[in-house]
Amino acid sequence: MKYISTVIESEYIIEILDEKHLSINGEVHTIDFEEVDGQPVFSLILDGKSYEAFVYFEEGEWKVMLHGTLYPVLVEDEREKRLRQAYGGGVTQTSEYHLKAPMPGMVVSIPVEEGQQINKGDALLILESMKMQNELRSPRSGKVTRIRVEPGDHVEKKQTLLSVE
Amino acid sequence: MFDKVLIANRGEIAVRIIRACRELGLKTVAVFSDVDRQALHVRFADEAYYLGSPPARESYLRGDRIIEIALKSGAGAIHPGYGFLAERADFAQACIDAGLAFIGPKPSAIAAMGDKAIARATVSAAGVPVVPGTAGEGALSNDELLAIAPTIGFPLLAKATAGGGGKGMREVRNIEEMPRLLNAARREAEAAFGDGNVYLEKLLEEARHIEFQILADNQGNVIHLGERECSLQRRHQKILEETPSPFIADDQEFRQQMGEVAVRAAKAVGYVNAGTIEFLVDKDKRYYFLEMNTRLQVEHPITEAVTNVDIVKEQIRIARGRSLNYTQEDISQHGWAIECRINAEDPYENFLPSTGRISHILLPTGPGVRVDTGVYPGFTISPYYDSLISKLIVHGKTRAEAILRMRRALEEYKITGVRTNIPFHQMLMNSHRFMAGQYDTRFIEDRFSFNSVNIDKSSDADIAAILATLVAHQQIQRSTHIIRRGKRDTSNWKWVGRWERMHR
Secondary structure: OEEEEEOOOOEEEEEEEEEEEEEEEEEEEEEEEOOOOOOOEEEEEEEOOEEEEEEEEEOOEEEEEEEEEEEEEEEEEEEHHHOOOOOOOOOOOOOHHHHHHEOOEEEOOOOOOOOOEOOOEEEEEEEEEOOEEEEEEOOOEEEEEOOOOHHHHOOOOOOEEEEOO | OOEEEEEEEOHHHHHHHHHHHHHHEEEEEEEHHHHOOOOHHHOOEEEEEEEEEEHHOOOOOOOHHHHHHHHOOOEEEEOOOOOOOOOOOOHHHHHOOOEEEOOOOOOOHHHHHOOOOHHHHHHHOOEEEOEOOOOOOOOOHHHHHHHHHHHOOOOEEEEEEEEEEOOEEEOOOOOOOHHHHHHHHHHHHHHHHHHEEEEEEEEEOOOEEEEEEEEOOOOOEEEEEEEEEEEEEEEEEEEEEEEEEOOOOOOHHHHHHHHHHHHHHHHHHOOOOOEEEEEOOOOOOOOEEEEEEOOOOOHHHHHHHHOOOOHHHHHHHHHOOOOOOOOOOOOOOOEEEEEEEEEOHHHOOOOEEEEEOOEEEEOOOOOOOEEEEEOOOOOOOOOOOOOOEEEEEEOOOOOOHHHHHHHHHHHOEEEEEOOOOOHHHHHHHOOHHHHHOOOOOOOHHEEEEEEEEOOOOOHHHHHHHHHHHHHHHHHHHHHHHOOOOOOOOOHHHHHHHHHHHHHH
């Protein structure tokens, strides 16, 4: 199986040859790869060098926590990559974004109003949890469409708080 | 003399206190809220009693119920830990009134140090320098503040009287911009605390936050156990502490001088038991009294590591009316200790608290490593209490050894199920300024950007790519075998349901 894996700007062509071998950009390496029982922790021995990392999938890409650094990795096969490039690579921005509570807590304040134009990175809502006030910011620019909560409300994890169009 | 202690707290500090009691042969009583029935402090204690529902005001802040439980269980003393009821003079008094020993200072000392005006007046009367400003002078108008400002000198800070956490705070560089900034600070304070009063404080540039640990017994002996450097803070929350302070380093005379001043400040309020005097120190080694914490501190283990004094055991000894085990001459610092506060928060998501079930923990061990924690695999982190889940403390011969040891301990430490700030600490340990000991209280916010990781320079990007690809490959392989019996990723019932729907 051949994959094209992208870390930030760097592209690696990785081919899984068999259980014990893979090639990266044409160079063949010996691998010994294991999942540490029941955890998202993986152990890799690559040509005798031992690595351990957290690997998990989030928001459309793989996250690899290795030696205290978090690497975002996009893993695609050739067909997926071609498809992505054909669509210009960009994620379409037409659909609504729903701000969801990342944890249970209490809404302290909502610094925006319905219909307000906002920029990426603007604070949308202040949520208090674990005795800390947390600013939830907008991942994109747009217009606040619907605010579903009020200051003082207790919200559950993943509850939709407001939407941005 | 008591032989059973009730611990009016939860989490790692309750566990820490239970351990000290156990080693002293004292029985322990835990209290718990609904979400803490399976917490470690409940599992470790000899007795445990239910307090109330999860919010602190219905459980760990219910002083009346806690005293009732102490009396019912036959505990002769209450240890408040930190937070919750630890610095409440009325609770300390209620314990005494109920005939219980309060393992902490006298209510009068808690009250005196808890009131900014009284604390500043008391310690300055004892000859201890305080940060110039109007703290504790009551509600002053803009006109009054504008008149006082030049006597303090610029730059200065306008701070919310009711405040904390940096809200209602403004930096004022000159008199012209002052009215505007005062109004902004008042508005913010009003919105955050319902009290628009502000006070002025001289802004110390490149200031460090250095504190001294105090122990005082009922016989009038007061000693200090040296300093702790606590300048590394994020949103005014300490995140990493070390001792000795790299700023004081081997200036023994300066250390001794500050220590003596700290002892004097404690004596000024007739202090008994363990406490901490916090100072702000500027780049010219001028130091000012900030406040006194009239309780056990989160970061006490680093002092224990370098002085070999068990602070919690000394607290209990003092509360039993005995004199201190040590004189000032007995105390010296050996080696270097660092503590990293491990919080359930996601450094990649603006340090948002992370809740949920801890699925796995691999603890760092080996020489010079101590972990104080209140959680274990299977325990659920709830949103009701603070996010501190453990404290990782290392001790080395030198600062360099301590840093290298902390690096390897952080690398060993694995917690899954909730996100933690371990990667943040790892990056801090690699920062050149931290390694050089060159940091002040604003370092993390002004000069240390967690998101600006330069991945290009790292040679591990290829390894990360391989790991992600192997995991992705493994998943694809598995999903193609999904029909194989017992290998399905969903339950059989769900699978049958889907199969039926498909064939409807």
